[in-house]
Amino acid sequence: MNSRHFAWLGAALVVAGIALLGIGSLTSLATGGSTPRGWAGTGIVGGSGMMGGSGIVGGSWSGAASAPGPGASGFVAGTQAAPRVVQIVATPQLRLLPAVVTIQADETITFEVTTMGPVVHEFMVGPAADVAADKAGTPEIADLGMMQTRSLTYTFTGPGPFSFACHAPGHFEAGMSGTIVVQ
Ligand SMILES: [Cu+2]
Numbered sequence: 001m002n003s004r005h006f007a008w009l010g011a012a013l014v015v016a017g018i019a020l021l022g023i024g025s026l027t028s029l030a031t032g033g034s035t036p037r038g039w040a041g042t043g044i045v046g047g048s049g050m051m052g053g054s055g056i057v058g059g060s061w062s063g064a065a066s067a068p069g070p071g072a073s074g075f076v077a078g079t080q081a082a083p084r085v086v087q088i089v090a091t092p093q094l095r096l097l098p099a100v101v102t103i104q105a106d107e108t109i110t111f112e113v114t115t116m117g118p119v120v121h122e123f124m125v126g127p128a129a130d131v132a133a134d135k136a137g138t139p140e141i142a143d144l145g146m147m148q149t150r151s152l153t154y155t156f157t158g159p160g161p162f163s164f165a166c167h168a169p170g171h172f173e174a175g176m177s178g179t180i181v182v183q
Helices: 003-031 037-046 050-060 128-133
Strands: 084-090 100-103 108-115 121-127 140-144 149-155 162-165 177-182
Touching: 084 100, 084 121, 108 121, 108 140, 121 128, 121 149, 128 162, 140 149
Parallel strands: 084 108, 100 177
Antiparallel strands: 108 149, 121 140, 121 162, 162 177
């Protein structure tokens, strides 16, 4: 393929990406979903038309299956007997969404983590220093492939700081991490 063909292919992918992101926005409006604004933004920056497809998934994903968090109507603190469920989506744009999870002190949370798209991810959660250092023994879901969902239950003890991250090669460095806010 010569360079001109590459240029055409690139343009086509960009157009496809924009179209898919547009569909994602419409879906979001239709379902009243609270799609994080950063999602569509990273899709465009990525310039990857195929990855824009996750915008559709993102549009229908609103974290609705997560149990209500602190301050929300219906909030019930998670306990070891009955953990509170928080859904996390690992995206092809190397993000964990939502990037901020708010908990009450000493809650037990079951993270249900789903990989959207073809990139394999991990999900580690615990004390922020351990997570940043990818310290051995820190609770983790490994090798989470496309459209797979696995869960990890973790009890947060004390004020933190706590965080979560993906340590697939290069992902943490690219910003694939999130923060636990203890209320
Ligand atoms: Cu990752």
